[in-house]
Amino acid sequence: MYNISKHVTRLILYMKANSTKLSQLMKSVEIPFIKTEVPEIKVGDTIQLGLMVKEGSKTREQLCEGVVLARRRKKSLNTSLTLRCSFQGIGVERVFFLNSPRITFVKVIRRAKIRRAKLYYLRDLLGKAGRLKQIFN
Secondary structure, eight states: OHHHHHHHHHHHHHHHHHTOOHHHHHHHHHGGGSOSOOOOOOTTOEEEEEEEEEETTEEEEEEEEEEEEEEEOTTSTTOEEEEEEEETTEEEEEEEETTOTTEEEEEEEEEEEOOOSOOGGGGSOOGGGGOOEEEOO
16 A cells, blocks of 8 residues: 555656646556457457456466447446356356456457447347347458
């Protein structure tokens, strides 16, 4: 905690000396942590992502495949996806931060034609009713 407060005070002094705005300073701090190799992901895409899971002293990669229901903050360090995947026959929704170091890869499997910004209505649909119309490139 001490190291963080030390850096924050250093940044505040830097801001006052160079008369920079807080938003510019935050962007300059966030840029090194933003991943560049992430493909373009849209709502309605079926994606597969690898997630590093730590169990005791071992770490393993867990695959998660599902439909993107929502995407928040498109070009930010806090970019998040709401992913709906079926796990052992039960629909599970998880929120993933794209720039997290726990996410190893993201791959787009299929794209769908949608007319909504958020696909929360898919929560109530089961089986074939929950399918989306596929786009072929």
